[in-house]
Amino acid sequence: MEINVKSLEKNYKSLKVIDDVSFSIEKQETLGLLGPNGAGKTTIIGIMLGLIKSNGGFIEIFGKDIARHSREVNANIGFVPQDVALFDELSAYDNVTFFGKLYGLRGSLLKERVKEALEFTDLWDRRKDHPKKYSGGMKRRLNIACGIVHHPRLLILDEPTVGVDPQSRNRILESVRTLNANGMTVLYTSHYMEEVEELCSRIIIIDKGKVIANGTSEAIKSSVVTSDVFEIEVDQKNRSICEFIGAINGVFSCEMTDKTLHIVSAKGTVGLNRIIDTIVEQQLKVLSVKMEKPTLDTAFLTLTGKTLRD
Numbered sequence: 001m002e003i004n005v006k007s008l009e010k011n012y013k014s015l016k017v018i019d020d021v022s023f024s025i026e027k028q029e030t031l032g033l034l035g036p037n038g039a040g041k042t043t044i045i046g047i048m049l050g051l052i053k054s055n056g057g058f059i060e061i062f063g064k065d066i067a068r069h070s071r072e073v074n075a076n077i078g079f080v081p082q083d084v085a086l087f088d089e090l091s092a093y094d095n096v097t098f099f100g101k102l103y104g105l106r107g108s109l110l111k112e113r114v115k116e117a118l119e120f121t122d123l124w125d126r127r128k129d130h131p132k133k134y135s136g137g138m139k140r141r142l143n144i145a146c147g148i149v150h151h152p153r154l155l156i157l158d159e160p161t162v163g164v165d166p167q168s169r170n171r172i173l174e175s176v177r178t179l180n181a182n183g184m185t186v187l188y189t190s191h192y193m194e195e196v197e198e199l200c201s202r203i204i205i206i207d208k209g210k211v212i213a214n215g216t217s218e219a220i221k222s223s224v225v226t227s228d229v230f231e232i233e234v235d236q237k238n239r240s241i242c243e244f245i246g247a248i249n250g251v252f253s254c255e256m257t258d259k260t261l262h263i264v265s266a267k268g269t270v271g272l273n274r275i276i277d278t279i280v281e282q283q284l285k286v287l288s289v290k291m292e293k294p295t296l297d298t299a300f301l302t303l304t305g306k307t308l309r310d
Helices: 041-048 068-076 093-101 105-120 135-146 166-181 193-199 217-222 241-246 273-280 297-305
Strands: 002-014 015-025 030-034 056-061 079-080 155-160 185-189 202-207 210-215 227-235 249-258 260-266 286-292
Touching: 002 041, 015 041, 015 056, 015 210, 030 041, 030 193, 030 249, 041 155, 041 185, 056 068, 079 135, 093 105, 093 135, 105 135, 135 155, 135 166, 155 166, 166 185, 166 193, 185 193, 193 297, 202 217, 202 297, 210 217, 210 297, 217 297, 227 273, 241 249, 241 260, 241 273, 273 286
Parallel strands: 030 185, 030 202, 079 155, 155 185
Antiparallel strands: 002 015, 002 056, 202 210, 227 260, 227 286, 249 260
8 A cells, every 4th residue: 555544643733634534545546635625635635745844644655654754755746736846947958857857857857857847747748848937737737747757656636627728627637647556645635626526536535624424426425325216208297296206105206397207215115117107197197307416526515514615
């Protein structure tokens, strides 16, 4: 395993911001870390990077306790912060070179890695330009180039697509997928639920300093969904049909809007065939059937009482 977080605690005076948090990240996994603002995500990342001291528990990265081996561990971590961290007075090339030197790269290897990072982020042709001439999306990509120039084992991305255009967002997501496919472990935070579902093999949700969900997107959605929702379109309006469907054991409610039936039943208790048979028995023709799937947004709202962007 690449990261092992065990019984982590962090207090600011009387305020407990991290409360007995434990989780792990396997090698070459892409883990999504979600939580409302103030949930503790940034504090956990700060402790991982050795920027914040914990009040209890520990974090092991690459099998080493970061409290005792932070310099050695950080040499193999790439960090892309939420706020763009670039030097406007330096060219894009010199920005990446600066960060490469911080990680100990020198000489021909440094030049090779800088070129590689800028080509990977599609910025080589603009390497002589200063960041102030870049769009928001290009600055984000340059931030990533600075974070990967030293070929880290672990890449931590904190809201890497905030404020970028759709084209740049797609480029960033594709970059993350490629890095992961090439062997890099990724810890990814975002306020865009669709990004996390697309990229991450597993998701951890944190709220009020505690882990409240840990699993795949499908597992988290299934864990909070207590009902099945069907939308069935029929060939004619017939409000009395809801009386018959409502009499089926396990059906919570049935409403008809125009020619569409909205049916809610206890999860996994009512077979769709039984509902359709009842409709056909009332001499209605079924035109279409749609089962409403739970979303990660709905699960997040159910678990935290907030939307991700609150």
